[in-house]
Amino acid sequence: EFVANWRGKDYRVQPEYNYELTGMVVSLRQHDGNSRMHSRSQDHLNVADLCVIWGDTAVAPTLSQVSFWNGIFTCNYKTSSHEAWRAFNESEISNNHLISDDPILRDLIRDVRVGDQIRLRGQLASYVSPSGSKRGTSVTRDDRGNGACETIYVRDFFIENRPSNPWRLGFWVSLALLVLFCATYLMSPHKVRGRQI
Numbered sequence: 001e002f003v004a005n006w007r008g009k010d011y012r013v014q015p016e017y018n019y020e021l022t023g024m025v026v027s028l029r030q031h032d033g034n035s036r037m038h039s040r041s042q043d044h045l046n047v048a049d050l051c052v053i054w055g056d057t058a059v060a061p062t063l064s065q066v067s068f069w070n071g072i073f074t075c076n077y078k079t080s081s082h083e084a085w086r087a088f089n090e091s092e093i094s095n096n097h098l099i100s101d102d103p104i105l106r107d108l109i110r111d112v113r114v115g116d117q118i119r120l121r122g123q124l125a126s127y128v129s130p131s132g133s134k135r136g137t138s139v140t141r142d143d144r145g146n147g148a149c150e151t152i153y154v155r156d157f158f159i160e161n162r163p164s165n166p167w168r169l170g171f172w173v174s175l176a177l178l179v180l181f182c183a184t185y186l187m188s189p190h191k192v193r194g195r196q197i
Helices: 036-040 055-059 082-087 103-110 166-187
Strands: 002-006 009-030 046-053 067-070 075-078 093-099 117-128 150-161
Touching: 009 067, 009 075, 009 093, 009 150, 046 055, 046 067, 046 075, 046 103, 075 093, 093 117, 103 150
Parallel strands: 093 150
Antiparallel strands: 002 009, 009 046, 009 117, 046 093, 067 075, 117 150
8 A cells, every 4th residue: 555645635545456458548537626526525636537448349340330428437338239239348348547646647648539549557456535535446357337447546658549530630731721821921022003093
């Protein structure tokens, strides 16, 4: 057990297992610590919840037919396609409560977007907030529902790959063209047209 201090508050972290996860983020919820549940329990150590998939589920051609979203503490998914459901392996998805007292790691985690391929290392851990509320962790792939989330004290975090988004690419191309147009307009010589009387 060790103490993690964030913004002057001490959290007792109880590590259980070393842990490494590589996968693709399909939904997320960033925490600022001011939501009602986090504020009431004084839980500001929890940076974000990332819903991550991997393995055959991450590369299934029917993945786009599955919807993902995060609740306050949950990762949810649904599909109306029988084919997509058959290709979906529920042991290849996890909801991860990421905790850290390292400002650099917290910033990296806050930069994550849906579609990013990430790799993280740390420890599966329970922790106790200054108010005395405790959050545990799952240590198996076989559980479902309440308590099935992994709580991870993060020691290393990497965004391995960020997919190109056509809308984002279009924005930067449009911005570059606008800057080029303005520069060309300002640098071109000004012509004064005379008037005949």
